[in-house]
Amino acid sequence: MTPLQYDPNEQFDPDAWLALDESERMQLVIGYHRSKRIRLPNETAHAVIHVVLENQIALGEAFPAKNVLIRLMSEGLDRHEAIHAIGSVLSKSLYAAMIDEDANEDPNRYYLEKLEALSAESWRAQAL
Numbered sequence: 001m002t003p004l005q006y007d008p009n010e011q012f013d014p015d016a017w018l019a020l021d022e023s024e025r026m027q028l029v030i031g032y033h034r035s036k037r038i039r040l041p042n043e044t045a046h047a048v049i050h051v052v053l054e055n056q057i058a059l060g061e062a063f064p065a066k067n068v069l070i071r072l073m074s075e076g077l078d079r080h081e082a083i084h085a086i087g088s089v090l091s092k093s094l095y096a097a098m099i100d101e102d103a104n105e106d107p108n109r110y111y112l113e114k115l116e117a118l119s120a121e122s123w124r125a126q127a128l
Helices: 014-019 022-035 043-058 065-074 079-099 107-117 120-127
Strands: none
Touching: 014 043, 022 043, 043 065, 043 079, 065 079, 065 107, 079 107, 079 120
16 A cells, blocks of 8 residues: 555645556545545546546646646635536546547647636536
8 A cells, every 4th residue: 555645635745646556546536535435426437537637736837737726726615626626627528529520629628728717616606
């Protein structure tokens, strides 16, 4: 077992996170949700989104996810809720990329545009 503990509400060492392999990251995320008795319709899919986002955040300034996370937290979301807000954008972007008939379109452009538009207010409005 890795010494790193995962809590989506806490910052952690991005280098330690990136030093783990994907299966270890998945187990940390799944373990956190199980320990909190958070029931999920699909814990594996949920964990994949967490891991992808934590990977993007760990990249720091190399990818906009970290800045979006910071912005959402400054707008009043806790870190875990901000992860879910960004995760909703990621999930929709992945879905759009899978059904998009225009294979020449850059799927990252859609994701980055939606991240830019995401706010705590828009996230809360969609959750109602």
